[in-house]
Amino acid sequence: MKKIIAISGTPGTGKTAVSRILARKMNANLISIHDIVKKRQVVYTTDRKRNTKVVSISDLQKAVNRKIKPGLNIIEGHFSHDLRSDVTIVLRCNPIELAKRLKRKGWKKAKIKENIEAELIGIISAEARRNKNVMEIDTTGKRPGKTAEEIIAKMKMPSKKPIDWLKPRILLKLGKALK
Numbered sequence: 001m002k003k004i005i006a007i008s009g010t011p012g013t014g015k016t017a018v019s020r021i022l023a024r025k026m027n028a029n030l031i032s033i034h035d036i037v038k039k040r041q042v043v044y045t046t047d048r049k050r051n052t053k054v055v056s057i058s059d060l061q062k063a064v065n066r067k068i069k070p071g072l073n074i075i076e077g078h079f080s081h082d083l084r085s086d087v088t089i090v091l092r093c094n095p096i097e098l099a100k101r102l103k104r105k106g107w108k109k110a111k112i113k114e115n116i117e118a119e120l121i122g123i124i125s126a127e128a129r130r131n132k133n134v135m136e137i138d139t140t141g142k143r144p145g146k147t148a149e150e151i152i153a154k155m156k157m158p159s160k161k162p163i164d165w166l167k168p169r170i171l172l173k174l175g176k177a178l179k
């Protein structure tokens with residue numbers, strides 16, 4: 001039997017860090033979308049203006065299919081919520097903390113702002129909810145290991161509760177965090 005868990009989320013929410021631990025804990029086959037693109041196992045074009053690589057979802061699905069093994073599979077990466085899976089986990093992070101994480105990664109201001117806004121309004125969650133069994137996990141103030149444990153617990157006791165950052169106290173602090 002094959003089971004597929006997709007781990008998605010805005011950049012910096014911890015998809016890679018959490019999935020590595022989760023795969024070890026669950027003894028799952030880990031498939032990284034970033035690796036597939038890096039190893040050129042899927043064709044991509046480059047959007048130079050936005051400095052991002054663009055892949056077609058159907059090509060990506062084919063490349064992922066080649067890596068699926070019997071048993072449990074975890075697909076982690078930015079567009080994993082658009083791929084075939086049994087459950088989709090969307091990692092969330094308070095935008096104020098996310099700004100700090102992306103700064104630490106050395107990201108440029110404009111790119112940080114774009115991603116913070118995406119997280120603030122929950123674009124990935126909204127996209128994933130179009131056609132998926134979705135669970136959101138708040139990673140704020142937690143370590144990746146704790147987040148992985150929470151995912152395992154939530155899969156046993158699913159909760160569909162959405163996370164909402166659009167609160168006055170967060171918006172007030174966010175202005176400063178983006179300076």
Ligand SMILES: Nc1ncnc2c1ncn2[C@@H]1O[C@H](COP(=O)(O)OP(=O)(O)OP(=O)(O)O)[C@@H](O)[C@H]1O
Pocket residue numbers: 009010011012013014015016017018034078101139140141142143144147
């Ligand atoms: N609770 C948490 N869960 C996951 N990562 C966390 C957490 N707290 C802090 N971090 C840190 O935040 C960073 C998240 O980076 P990571 O590369 O895993 O994100 P990502 O979602 O895979 O990003 P990208 O889309 O750029 O690949 C790591 O340095 C990680 O250690």
Ligand SMILES: [Mg+2]
Pocket residue numbers: 015016017034077
């Ligand atoms: Mg990653």
